[in-house]
Amino acid sequence: MLEFIDVTKTYGGVKALEAISFKLENGEFVFVTGPSGAGKTTLLRLILRETLPDSGKILIDGEEITKLKSRKIPGLRQQIGVVFQDFKLLTERTIWENIEIALAVIGLSKNEWKARVAHVLTLVGLSERARFFPLQLSGGELQRASLARALVVNPKIILADEPTGNLDWETADSLMDLFEAINKEGKTIIMATHNKLIIDKMGKRVIKLNGGRLIDHKINHKKESKVKETEKEKENKVKVQI
């Protein structure tokens, strides 16, 4: 479904990604991990055609997106739902309107908006916050709203860039449960994160980057008990520090 073939990207002489190759199948859930500056966000930006690689090919459903004409880029983006670390919600519109606008963008008939928006809001547990403005919501709720906007267009792929970066563990955990449920419904999810606890808990395929290079590519196994233990240890540590 998605394939990177020998993709290299540099910014002003600095290699953000170097000869990256991997392949994803429909319905996969993949973590892209690595320290800051490893190239995670660049990889997502390449999929979204926000930027072009210096060399290599990126294929979605066999179509080389690097060769897409600019007038076809909106069409590509309409098939990809994106969840941003900083939410990227329109602050002057309500949560309902933020989700509606994604439907307006794909040109869906207005008669269908209400049912679809209500459905995704129920799915992410924000039905009662529908008429709130982004400034009236917590970080976790904003991230759920961002996910709802990504889901409402029924995308082929969901890209999530550090979706738990600004959230506490409990909120992050419940958000990950939501992602897992969505993945079980057949959506392909590519999530950039450096949160090892989440990666360990989910037990999914991991693409590990460092300095723009793919250094590891494996399937993690669930380590839920260990995660909980580690979290408890962490909480204890915090308590001790306080």
Next chain:
Amino acid sequence: MLHLKTAWSNIRRSPFQALAAVFVLAVTFFVTSILSILVYSSGQVLNYFETRPQVIAFLKEDTSSEVTATLQEKLKKDPRLKAVTYVSKEKALEIYKKATSDNPLLSELVSPSIFPASLEFSLVELGFADEVINELEKEEIVDQVGFTGVVGFGKESIQSIVDRLRNIIFYIKAGGTIFVATLLGTSFLVLLVIIGMRMTTRRTEVEILDLIGATPGFIRSPIVIEAILYSVFGVFLGWAACLILVLYSTPSIFSYFGEIPVLPRDTLSLLRLFGLVLVGEILVSLSLSLVGSVVAVSRARRRK
């Protein structure tokens, strides 16, 4: 509907920018409306002088109606002449009575027999006057040829009135076009600045819409609608101000110009004239706002 809502909320969020745009456009289209009416009126004045019966061929007493009709047909076919009409003795008396209606004694003493029948017409161009008069004087049934310019003005003076009118109309058209073009240019720049500012304040929104797959048309639509709303409001304000001014001054205009039809005398025709001006101005303003918004949006996207 969504774009209209966005455009309207943008206008409400920056009311002073919106007012500036609307007022500049209103001034532009007020001047445009005034100039359009002025060009129409001056054209009417010129047409009035040009189409008045300028030449009158008085016919001999015993001329038969067949011979008169033959000459009338001949004159009608002459491309230098227009509005050829036959005025009988009775009609001439009627005209005389009408002209002397304020003094009935003058008309009581006359009978149709003292008025000669005549053929009256105007010239396509006053330059033809001499040759046409010479040719008519050679016609057997023509007794005398009168030129209305002779009465009061003289041949030269009526020609010079028309020439002067033509000059005035030329200056109104040329000066008006330059003035309106300058105002339209200013309005265009004001629209560019205001839309540019709007794009800057909406930069984050534009980026988000871009990332979720909005087409350039989708992003541009609220901006274009906003510019169209400014234009339509501006045109309507300027046009309405001109209409009120003209309606208010119509009695004075009519009494000053007398029988010269500078403006249509019935309300329906006057409103039709203003309707045409409004349609023309809306078309111009729509082009202005469409071009202005598209230029401003593409400049802002290039700067991204």
